[in-house]
Amino acid sequence: MSSIRFAIPSLAAGVLLVSCPSLPSAKSDERDEGLEFGGEYASGRAPVPELVGSLSDLFRDGELKKQIRLSQSKNPDLAEAAARLEEAGFNTRNARAGLFPSIDASGEARRLKTNSSGGGNNFGSVITNSYSASLDAQWEVDVWGRIRAGVAAADADRNAVAADYAAASQSIAAQTAQAYFDLIAAGKLEDLATRRLESFQNTLDLVNRRFELGTADLGELDLARTDVETAKSTINQRRNSRDQASRDLAVLTGAYPDASRTASDWPSLKRGVAAGIPSTLLESRPDIFSAYQRIRAADANVKVAHRDLFPKFSLTAGSGQQSSVLSNLAESNFTVWSLVGGLAGPVIDGGERRAELGAANARAKQALASYRSTVLNAFREVENALGSEQYLKKQEEATARALDAARSAEDRSLRNYESGLVEILTVLDATRRRFTAEEDLISLKNLRFQNRVALALALGKAY
Missing domain, CATH: 2.20.200 (Outer membrane efflux proteins (OEP))
Structure with a gap:
């Protein structure tokens, strides 16, 4: 199985190193020791998101590329994230204003x-x-550096919000791709339900002819009618699912949620997941960068609260x-x-400032725990997606073989029924098995495409 566990990556090492930071002690809330982090993250430069473009390159589908492009320009949630980023920029300017008269x-x-x-x-x-x-x-x-610490906190907050925007952009692109694949699968399942009805209707016609000739009984006729009516019910269920998939895709692209969208063919996906994916790809995940910047902001706010005592x-x-x-x-x-x-300076304030310093220390610890959780969840998401890729591929191959066998069994049972060698129940059971295998194959195909998107989102890039 492909894995990212090749060496101790810098990111995983960072999780261990920051497990014991020099945060101000809760028992000695007057200490002022800052967190120390190295690497490119300390520069404040957010990773450049590559998922949006790499998804289009991976699946090579013009309509999918169009839908992803629409989601990036029209999605209201992404517009909200952009407004939050704009607000964070003004907050930074507001913090810097305190340095000047x-x-x-x-x-x-x-x-x-x-x-x-x-x-x-x-x-x-x-x-x-x-x-x-x-x-x-x-x-x-600013003798004690309180204002400068506030500026540093605002800068880090702004960097975190910028990374949040990048994460929102990637998430919406991934959701759009997955909604597009759901729409393809729903369309194929609707078409399969239609063919299922036609098949059971043909079987009913055959049984009815034999009933009229006196070679079939009323029980066989009722069984055939049952499958026809069940197939009609399934068609309505599949049409409803297809309409909902169309509405989901519409909302992601900022359009009115109608059922007019259609998609029929799977895009090409010729390359598999290669072994030896470098774990450093996780460093391009914006959510990890955002969590790190919030540590920096929380640390700077500890300094602000500490300097406020002076x-x-x-x-x-x-x-x-x-x-x-x-x-x-x-x-x-x-x-x-x-x-x-x-x-x-404060003389008597009822412990308000010291309480704020203690609260700032606690928020820094929360930010640190959140960072560690984000990194560990990132590794979990990658490992799950890599594992699912292998299992889903094997499932799809086995189901394809099962479908071939089911088709052969259906043809044989139908010939034997026409010759009077088997009962109608054998024919209906073989037909159900064939359609079940075909339905499973469509669902597994969709799951594999969905999982490749999930893997790309977990890595920050379609790989």
């Missing part, structure tokens, strides 16, 4: 009327105009101009300015 401008115009009294009973009023403009700047000095240094500057004449505000020399340096 913020400047606010404000202006005010005021008109004031006051009453005044002169000599005797003479009263008057005075109207004054006042205009002001100011610029205020504020900047937190005082914050800030610089605040302000300048302004005030005049009773609006045009004077354009003068460059401000009449008022200020520069303030501030220090603020």
